[in-house]
Amino acid sequence: xxxxxxxxxxxxxxxxxxxxxxxxxxxxxxxxxxxxxxxxxxxxxxxxxxxxxxxxxxxxxxxxxxxxx
Numbered sequence: 001x002x003x004x005x006x007x008x009x010x011x012x013x014x015x016x017x018x019x020x021x022x023x024x025x026x027x028x029x030x031x032x033x034x035x036x037x038x039x040x041x042x043x044x045x046x047x048x049x050x051x052x053x054x055x056x057x058x059x060x061x062x063x064x065x066x067x068x069x
Contacts, residue, residue, distance in 0.1 A: 002068040005043065008055050009036045011065065015058045025050055 009032055012021060019029040025047050035043070043051060056063060 003048065003052070004066050004068050005048070005051070006036060006038075008051060008066045011059045011062045012055060016054070021051075021054055024054065 009018070012018065012032075018032040022029050022031040022033075025031065027047075042048070055066065
């Protein structure tokens with residue numbers, strides 16, 4: 001299974017402020033927006049784990065949407 005990071009960010013966009021999420025990850029505030037614009041292929045392992053945790057809290061109803069088979 002793989003995570004659809006772009007779908008994850010789209011889900012977060014409607015529920016949390018992306019700049020705040022970027023800061024929680026220790027990144028500059030535009031990091032998630034740049035990631036969404038495909039300037040980054042995949043997050044690092046630790047950043048991906050944190051993103052999954054944030055998504056689970058903010059979007060519990062959309063957990064299955066982000067998994068690619």
